[in-house]
Amino acid sequence: MNPLTEPQIRASLVNATRSERQRMIVPGLAELRWDRLDYLGWRDRKQPLAAYAVAEVDGEPVGIILRAPGTSSRRAAMCAWCEDVGDGDDTSLYVARRAGAPGRKGNTIGTLICTDFRCSRNVRRRPTLAEAGADDDDARAVVVERRIAGLRERSRRFLDEVRSTA
Structure with a gap:
Protein backbone atom coordinates (compact mmCIF):
# COMPACT_ATOMS: atom_id res chain seq x y z
CA MET A 1 0.00 0.00 0.00
CA ASN A 2 1.23 3.49 -0.77
CA PRO A 3 1.73 5.77 2.24
CA LEU A 4 -1.21 8.07 2.95
CA THR A 5 -1.49 11.40 4.73
CA GLU A 6 -4.14 12.32 7.25
CA PRO A 7 -5.96 14.63 4.77
CA GLN A 8 -5.97 11.84 2.16
CA ILE A 9 -7.45 9.41 4.67
CA ARG A 10 -10.16 11.84 5.78
CA ALA A 11 -11.06 12.66 2.16
CA SER A 12 -11.20 8.97 1.22
CA LEU A 13 -14.15 8.12 3.49
CA VAL A 14 -17.07 7.40 1.17
CA ASN A 15 -19.71 6.76 3.84
CA ALA A 16 -18.88 9.56 6.29
CA THR A 17 -20.41 12.90 7.08
CA ARG A 18 -18.27 16.00 7.43
CA SER A 19 -18.51 15.85 11.23
CA GLU A 20 -17.56 12.14 11.25
CA ARG A 21 -14.47 12.97 9.19
CA GLN A 22 -13.51 15.71 11.65
CA ARG A 23 -14.05 13.53 14.77
CA MET A 24 -12.01 10.62 13.40
CA ILE A 25 -8.77 9.88 15.25
CA VAL A 26 -6.12 8.83 12.71
CA PRO A 27 -3.49 6.36 13.90
CA GLY A 28 0.22 7.22 13.95
CA LEU A 29 1.04 7.06 10.24
CA ALA A 30 4.80 7.52 10.57
CA GLU A 31 5.19 4.21 12.47
CA LEU A 32 3.37 2.11 9.88
CA ARG A 33 5.17 -0.32 7.58
CA TRP A 34 3.24 0.67 4.48
CA ASP A 35 5.06 -1.89 2.33
CA ARG A 36 3.56 -4.67 4.50
CA LEU A 37 -0.02 -3.36 4.48
CA ASP A 38 -2.70 -4.34 2.01
CA TYR A 39 -5.20 -2.01 3.64
CA LEU A 40 -5.12 0.30 6.66
CA GLY A 41 -7.59 -0.58 9.39
CA TRP A 42 -7.93 0.70 12.95
CA ARG A 43 -10.33 1.29 15.81
CA ASP A 44 -10.85 4.80 17.09
CA ARG A 45 -9.49 5.09 20.63
CA LYS A 46 -11.88 7.97 21.48
CA GLN A 47 -14.98 6.34 19.98
CA PRO A 48 -14.90 2.65 20.94
CA LEU A 49 -17.59 1.61 18.46
CA ALA A 50 -15.98 3.37 15.48
CA ALA A 51 -13.50 1.64 13.19
CA TYR A 52 -12.07 2.53 9.80
CA ALA A 53 -10.62 0.76 6.79
CA VAL A 54 -8.83 2.36 3.83
CA ALA A 55 -7.56 0.51 0.75
CA GLU A 56 -6.38 1.44 -2.69
CA VAL A 57 -9.01 0.91 -5.37
CA ASP A 58 -7.90 1.67 -8.92
CA GLY A 59 -4.89 3.56 -7.53
CA GLU A 60 -6.94 5.83 -5.25
CA PRO A 61 -7.56 5.51 -1.51
CA VAL A 62 -11.11 4.49 -0.61
CA GLY A 63 -12.06 4.50 3.04
CA ILE A 64 -15.09 3.49 5.06
CA ILE A 65 -16.37 3.92 8.58
CA LEU A 66 -17.29 0.63 10.23
CA ARG A 67 -19.35 0.04 13.32
CA ALA A 68 -17.12 -1.97 15.60
CA PRO A 69 -18.52 -4.74 17.74
CA GLY A 70 -19.42 -3.95 21.34
CA THR A 71 -18.80 -7.53 22.42
CA SER A 72 -17.43 -10.63 20.76
CA SER A 73 -19.39 -13.76 19.94
CA ARG A 74 -16.83 -16.04 21.61
CA ARG A 75 -17.11 -18.48 18.69
CA ALA A 76 -14.48 -19.48 16.18
CA ALA A 77 -14.98 -17.59 12.93
CA MET A 78 -13.17 -16.98 9.67
CA CYS A 79 -12.22 -13.48 8.58
CA ALA A 80 -13.86 -12.79 5.23
CA TRP A 81 -10.88 -10.70 4.10
CA CYS A 82 -7.78 -12.74 5.00
CA GLU A 83 -9.60 -16.07 5.49
CA ASP A 84 -7.77 -16.71 8.76
CA VAL A 85 -9.70 -18.55 11.47
CA GLY A 86 -9.65 -17.29 15.02
CA ASP A 87 -11.65 -17.50 18.23
CA GLY A 88 -14.41 -15.05 19.18
CA ASP A 89 -11.92 -12.38 20.21
CA ASP A 90 -9.97 -12.58 16.94
CA THR A 91 -12.78 -12.10 14.41
CA SER A 92 -15.74 -9.72 14.71
CA LEU A 93 -18.72 -8.62 12.69
CA TYR A 94 -18.15 -5.10 11.39
CA VAL A 95 -21.00 -3.16 9.79
CA ALA A 96 -20.66 -0.23 7.38
CA ARG A 97 -23.32 2.26 6.40
CA ARG A 98 -23.62 2.32 2.61
CA ALA A 99 -22.47 5.46 0.79
CA GLY A 100 -24.86 8.04 -0.59
CA ALA A 101 -28.64 7.89 -0.49
CA PRO A 102 -28.84 4.22 0.56
CA GLY A 103 -26.71 4.98 3.61
CA ARG A 104 -28.82 8.01 4.51
CA LYS A 105 -31.83 5.67 4.46
CA GLY A 106 -30.07 3.39 6.95
CA ASN A 107 -28.87 0.66 4.58
CA THR A 108 -25.81 -1.19 5.86
CA ILE A 109 -23.59 -4.10 4.91
CA GLY A 110 -21.54 -6.25 7.26
CA THR A 111 -18.74 -8.78 7.19
CA LEU A 112 -16.48 -10.70 9.54
CA ILE A 113 -13.03 -9.07 9.81
CA CYS A 114 -10.09 -9.64 12.14
CA THR A 128 2.68 -24.85 6.75
CA LEU A 129 3.97 -27.80 4.78
CA ALA A 130 0.38 -28.86 4.15
CA GLU A 131 -0.47 -25.44 2.71
CA ALA A 132 2.65 -25.21 0.53
CA GLY A 133 2.62 -28.82 -0.63
CA ALA A 134 6.42 -28.95 -0.41
CA ASP A 135 9.16 -28.00 2.01
CA ASP A 136 10.39 -25.37 -0.42
CA ASP A 137 10.76 -21.60 -0.03
CA ASP A 138 9.50 -20.98 -3.57
CA ALA A 139 6.34 -23.02 -2.96
CA ARG A 140 5.73 -21.14 0.29
CA ALA A 141 6.26 -17.78 -1.47
CA VAL A 142 3.58 -18.71 -4.01
CA VAL A 143 1.12 -19.42 -1.20
CA VAL A 144 1.87 -16.08 0.47
CA GLU A 145 1.46 -14.17 -2.81
CA ARG A 146 -1.86 -15.93 -3.45
CA ARG A 147 -3.04 -15.00 0.07
CA ILE A 148 -2.02 -11.35 -0.42
CA ALA A 149 -3.85 -11.16 -3.75
CA GLY A 150 -6.95 -12.73 -2.18
CA LEU A 151 -6.94 -10.28 0.73
CA ARG A 152 -6.65 -7.32 -1.60
CA GLU A 153 -9.46 -8.58 -3.82
CA ARG A 154 -11.87 -9.43 -0.98
CA SER A 155 -11.31 -6.15 0.91
CA ARG A 156 -11.73 -4.11 -2.29
CA ARG A 157 -14.91 -6.00 -3.13
CA PHE A 158 -16.35 -5.04 0.27
CA LEU A 159 -15.39 -1.39 -0.26
CA ASP A 160 -17.07 -1.50 -3.67
CA GLU A 161 -20.24 -2.87 -2.03
CA VAL A 162 -20.25 -0.01 0.48
CA ARG A 163 -19.79 2.51 -2.37
CA SER A 164 -22.50 0.90 -4.51
CA THR A 165 -25.72 2.87 -4.63
CA ALA A 166 -27.66 0.16 -6.48
Whole structure:
Protein backbone atom coordinates (compact mmCIF):
# COMPACT_ATOMS: atom_id res chain seq x y z
CA MET A 1 0.00 0.00 0.00
CA ASN A 2 1.23 3.49 -0.77
CA PRO A 3 1.73 5.77 2.24
CA LEU A 4 -1.21 8.07 2.95
CA THR A 5 -1.49 11.40 4.73
CA GLU A 6 -4.14 12.32 7.25
CA PRO A 7 -5.96 14.63 4.77
CA GLN A 8 -5.97 11.84 2.16
CA ILE A 9 -7.45 9.41 4.67
CA ARG A 10 -10.16 11.84 5.78
CA ALA A 11 -11.06 12.66 2.16
CA SER A 12 -11.20 8.97 1.22
CA LEU A 13 -14.15 8.12 3.49
CA VAL A 14 -17.07 7.40 1.17
CA ASN A 15 -19.71 6.76 3.84
CA ALA A 16 -18.88 9.56 6.29
CA THR A 17 -20.41 12.90 7.08
CA ARG A 18 -18.27 16.00 7.43
CA SER A 19 -18.51 15.85 11.23
CA GLU A 20 -17.56 12.14 11.25
CA ARG A 21 -14.47 12.97 9.19
CA GLN A 22 -13.51 15.71 11.65
CA ARG A 23 -14.05 13.53 14.77
CA MET A 24 -12.01 10.62 13.40
CA ILE A 25 -8.77 9.88 15.25
CA VAL A 26 -6.12 8.83 12.71
CA PRO A 27 -3.49 6.36 13.90
CA GLY A 28 0.22 7.22 13.95
CA LEU A 29 1.04 7.06 10.24
CA ALA A 30 4.80 7.52 10.57
CA GLU A 31 5.19 4.21 12.47
CA LEU A 32 3.37 2.11 9.88
CA ARG A 33 5.17 -0.32 7.58
CA TRP A 34 3.24 0.67 4.48
CA ASP A 35 5.06 -1.89 2.33
CA ARG A 36 3.56 -4.67 4.50
CA LEU A 37 -0.02 -3.36 4.48
CA ASP A 38 -2.70 -4.34 2.01
CA TYR A 39 -5.20 -2.01 3.64
CA LEU A 40 -5.12 0.30 6.66
CA GLY A 41 -7.59 -0.58 9.39
CA TRP A 42 -7.93 0.70 12.95
CA ARG A 43 -10.33 1.29 15.81
CA ASP A 44 -10.85 4.80 17.09
CA ARG A 45 -9.49 5.09 20.63
CA LYS A 46 -11.88 7.97 21.48
CA GLN A 47 -14.98 6.34 19.98
CA PRO A 48 -14.90 2.65 20.94
CA LEU A 49 -17.59 1.61 18.46
CA ALA A 50 -15.98 3.37 15.48
CA ALA A 51 -13.50 1.64 13.19
CA TYR A 52 -12.07 2.53 9.80
CA ALA A 53 -10.62 0.76 6.79
CA VAL A 54 -8.83 2.36 3.83
CA ALA A 55 -7.56 0.51 0.75
CA GLU A 56 -6.38 1.44 -2.69
CA VAL A 57 -9.01 0.91 -5.37
CA ASP A 58 -7.90 1.67 -8.92
CA GLY A 59 -4.89 3.56 -7.53
CA GLU A 60 -6.94 5.83 -5.25
CA PRO A 61 -7.56 5.51 -1.51
CA VAL A 62 -11.11 4.49 -0.61
CA GLY A 63 -12.06 4.50 3.04
CA ILE A 64 -15.09 3.49 5.06
CA ILE A 65 -16.37 3.92 8.58
CA LEU A 66 -17.29 0.63 10.23
CA ARG A 67 -19.35 0.04 13.32
CA ALA A 68 -17.12 -1.97 15.60
CA PRO A 69 -18.52 -4.74 17.74
CA GLY A 70 -19.42 -3.95 21.34
CA THR A 71 -18.80 -7.53 22.42
CA SER A 72 -17.43 -10.63 20.76
CA SER A 73 -19.39 -13.76 19.94
CA ARG A 74 -16.83 -16.04 21.61
CA ARG A 75 -17.11 -18.48 18.69
CA ALA A 76 -14.48 -19.48 16.18
CA ALA A 77 -14.98 -17.59 12.93
CA MET A 78 -13.17 -16.98 9.67
CA CYS A 79 -12.22 -13.48 8.58
CA ALA A 80 -13.86 -12.79 5.23
CA TRP A 81 -10.88 -10.70 4.10
CA CYS A 82 -7.78 -12.74 5.00
CA GLU A 83 -9.60 -16.07 5.49
CA ASP A 84 -7.77 -16.71 8.76
CA VAL A 85 -9.70 -18.55 11.47
CA GLY A 86 -9.65 -17.29 15.02
CA ASP A 87 -11.65 -17.50 18.23
CA GLY A 88 -14.41 -15.05 19.18
CA ASP A 89 -11.92 -12.38 20.21
CA ASP A 90 -9.97 -12.58 16.94
CA THR A 91 -12.78 -12.10 14.41
CA SER A 92 -15.74 -9.72 14.71
CA LEU A 93 -18.72 -8.62 12.69
CA TYR A 94 -18.15 -5.10 11.39
CA VAL A 95 -21.00 -3.16 9.79
CA ALA A 96 -20.66 -0.23 7.38
CA ARG A 97 -23.32 2.26 6.40
CA ARG A 98 -23.62 2.32 2.61
CA ALA A 99 -22.47 5.46 0.79
CA GLY A 100 -24.86 8.04 -0.59
CA ALA A 101 -28.64 7.89 -0.49
CA PRO A 102 -28.84 4.22 0.56
CA GLY A 103 -26.71 4.98 3.61
CA ARG A 104 -28.82 8.01 4.51
CA LYS A 105 -31.83 5.67 4.46
CA GLY A 106 -30.07 3.39 6.95
CA ASN A 107 -28.87 0.66 4.58
CA THR A 108 -25.81 -1.19 5.86
CA ILE A 109 -23.59 -4.10 4.91
CA GLY A 110 -21.54 -6.25 7.26
CA THR A 111 -18.74 -8.78 7.19
CA LEU A 112 -16.48 -10.70 9.54
CA ILE A 113 -13.03 -9.07 9.81
CA CYS A 114 -10.09 -9.64 12.14
CA THR A 115 -10.95 -7.62 15.25
CA ASP A 116 -7.59 -5.84 15.32
CA PHE A 117 -7.26 -5.58 11.50
CA ARG A 118 -4.18 -7.85 11.39
CA CYS A 119 -5.11 -9.38 8.02
CA SER A 120 -1.94 -8.16 6.30
CA ARG A 121 0.15 -9.92 8.93
CA ASN A 122 -1.97 -13.09 8.74
CA VAL A 123 -1.56 -13.51 4.98
CA ARG A 124 2.22 -13.09 5.28
CA ARG A 125 2.73 -15.77 7.93
CA ARG A 126 4.88 -18.73 6.90
CA PRO A 127 2.70 -21.38 5.25
CA THR A 128 2.68 -24.85 6.75
CA LEU A 129 3.97 -27.80 4.78
CA ALA A 130 0.38 -28.86 4.15
CA GLU A 131 -0.47 -25.44 2.71
CA ALA A 132 2.65 -25.21 0.53
CA GLY A 133 2.62 -28.82 -0.63
CA ALA A 134 6.42 -28.95 -0.41
CA ASP A 135 9.16 -28.00 2.01
CA ASP A 136 10.39 -25.37 -0.42
CA ASP A 137 10.76 -21.60 -0.03
CA ASP A 138 9.50 -20.98 -3.57
CA ALA A 139 6.34 -23.02 -2.96
CA ARG A 140 5.73 -21.14 0.29
CA ALA A 141 6.26 -17.78 -1.47
CA VAL A 142 3.58 -18.71 -4.01
CA VAL A 143 1.12 -19.42 -1.20
CA VAL A 144 1.87 -16.08 0.47
CA GLU A 145 1.46 -14.17 -2.81
CA ARG A 146 -1.86 -15.93 -3.45
CA ARG A 147 -3.04 -15.00 0.07
CA ILE A 148 -2.02 -11.35 -0.42
CA ALA A 149 -3.85 -11.16 -3.75
CA GLY A 150 -6.95 -12.73 -2.18
CA LEU A 151 -6.94 -10.28 0.73
CA ARG A 152 -6.65 -7.32 -1.60
CA GLU A 153 -9.46 -8.58 -3.82
CA ARG A 154 -11.87 -9.43 -0.98
CA SER A 155 -11.31 -6.15 0.91
CA ARG A 156 -11.73 -4.11 -2.29
CA ARG A 157 -14.91 -6.00 -3.13
CA PHE A 158 -16.35 -5.04 0.27
CA LEU A 159 -15.39 -1.39 -0.26
CA ASP A 160 -17.07 -1.50 -3.67
CA GLU A 161 -20.24 -2.87 -2.03
CA VAL A 162 -20.25 -0.01 0.48
CA ARG A 163 -19.79 2.51 -2.37
CA SER A 164 -22.50 0.90 -4.51
CA THR A 165 -25.72 2.87 -4.63
CA ALA A 166 -27.66 0.16 -6.48
